Amino acid sequence: MKPVLVNFVRDTPLGRDAAALLRACVHCGACAPTCPTFQLLGDELDSPRGRIYQMKMVLEGRRPATRETLAHLDRCLGCRTCEAVCASGMHYAALLDIGRVLIEGRVARPWRERVARALVRSVIPHPGRFTPLLRLGQLVRPLMPTALKRRIPARRRAVEWPASRHARRMLVLDGCVQPAIAPNINAAAARVLDRLGISLVRAQSAGCCGALHQHTSDPSGALDFARRNIDAWWPHVEAGCEAIVTTASGCGLHVKEYGHLLRGDPTYAARAKRVSQMARDLSEVVAREDLGRLEPGVPAGTKVAFQSPCSLQHGQRLNGVVEKILSEAGFVLTEVPDRYLCCGSAGSYALLQPGIASRLKRNKVAALESARPDLIASANIGCLVHLQSGTDLPVRHWIELFQLPRGDA
The missing domain is CATH 1.10.1060.10 (Alpha-helical ferredoxin)
Structure with missing residues (x-):
């Protein structure tokens, strides 16, 4: 063209x-x-x-x-x-x-769409707003009809976060909704990396990666989030942190694109490029270490259906990395038909396009359940929550499989 x-x-x-x-x-x-x-x-x-x-x-x-x-x-x-x-x-x-x-910019959206997008952008990326609303929903969840109850994730507790004690240090992106919905994910990542001789540290003033704004036609807002994260991470980068680890593959993909998105910003271009170069999905980090030091937290031979998020397999092109880690740890990975297809979560898509998202979820759940696994694993918080609303099987982040108490699979 x-x-x-x-x-x-x-x-x-x-x-x-x-x-x-x-x-x-x-x-x-x-x-x-x-x-x-x-x-x-x-x-x-x-x-x-x-x-x-x-x-x-x-x-x-x-x-x-x-x-x-x-x-x-x-x-x-x-x-x-x-x-x-x-x-x-x-x-x-x-x-x-x-x-x-x-x-x-040339077509006026219907007011309902404008309101929906404004609410998504003003609530979800801000933990101080999102978390209280989630807690309220979780409080009244037992009283809700089944269909609505399934859309609100049950409250979960985090495992203990290990103290920083290793010479090797890596940063982690806390994100926006994940700490409220599934606080155990980053805590489990920290404990696994601690076993591997790496301390995972948090930058308190970092937050949402900005992907939600980027994909709902607010690139300026997305860049503001990127700059805030770079500012929060930079002292740690200068102090020698090896990598910036992301446990949500959608966030990781976006952070890897900071260098491109901020290439025209004279103040942030160089730092953004450096941050993108340092960004690693958790699976990239774990795969390079001695996996013999890890022990599964569920019984040996547990059948796991792994849902490879689009942001992991198509965006970051990390096909087979998580699967190899799980297989070497003793899990039995089941066959998932059409594993390249999206589950329908896609960031805010499930909220803004619920009809199509629900159809895709049904198809994906059927594929994941087809070989009768004991549980479903994912690598992205949005996919995890979306899929859990459509299945009675437990859906967990793959790193949690090394932390779950026996019998809690």
């Missing part, structure tokens, strides 16, 4: 980025069969190629931006399956973020 963009975008930073991204697409259509929404809806406009074509038409002035155009873009999960199969190496997710911002 060789786009000739219209005046309103041609000489802008976003326009230049969009043009470069569009040129990478050869419109071959190889991405369409792998797209979850195209599989569900059967509409070419709800495939990556169809969405790219719509964005190109609008940005070239060959068709007006409409609410229908925006609806097709909104229905994209951002799962990046299309990027994983693209022979041209197109960065579709970056184009989607740009397209949404530019088109949303």
Whole structure:
């Protein structure tokens, strides 16, 4: 594609980025069969190629931006399956973020959508707002109808966080919702790394990675979160921390893109690049260590269905890393049909597109349960909560399988 963009975008930073991204697409259509929404809806406009074509038409002035155009873009999960199969190496997710911002700037959303997105952005990334609301929901959860009860995660307690005692130190991203929903994940990661001779430390003023704002058409807000995290981490980076560890693969993918997102910021560009280079998914760290020092916290031979989040397998391209760790630890991994397909969580997608998200969840749960595992493991907090609402099997972060008391699987 060789786009000739219209005046309103041609000489802008976003326009230049969009043009470069569009040129990478050869419109071959190889991405369409792998797209979850195209599989569900059967509409070419709800495939990556169809969405790219719509964005190109609008940005070239060959068709007006409409609410229908925006609806097709909104229905994209951002799962990046299309990027994983693209022979041209197109960065579709970056184009989607740009397209949404530019088109949303020319099309007024219905007020209900504006309110929903504003609530998502103003509550979820802020623990001081999200946690009290979650605790209230958990308090009245026993009184709720079953369907609603399943959507509110039960309250969980964290295991003890070990003291920092090793020369090797790594930072961890606390995140926004994970400490309230599943505080045991980072605590379990800290205990596992402690066994491996690594102290996992927290930067108290760090928080949300910014991905939620980035993918709901607020890139400026996303950059504010990125800058805050960089400021919080930088003293630790200068003090010799080896890596910045993320236990939520969606957050990890976004942190790895800080260098690109802040490349034009003269104050933060160099530090953002350094932070991205230091970012590691927890599985990358554990896989490099002596796994013989780890012991599973559930009975040997436990059958585990691993749900590889899209942000892990398609975004970070870490296929098979967690699976290898679990297999070497003695877990029996079950076969998961169509394991490349999204579960429907996709950050805030399950809140903003509940119909499609529910259908994808049902399909994913059926695939995960098909070989009758004892439990389901994931690597992303959003996927974990989303899947747990659709199954009676326990759904845990994979690192917790090294920390669960026997009988609590």
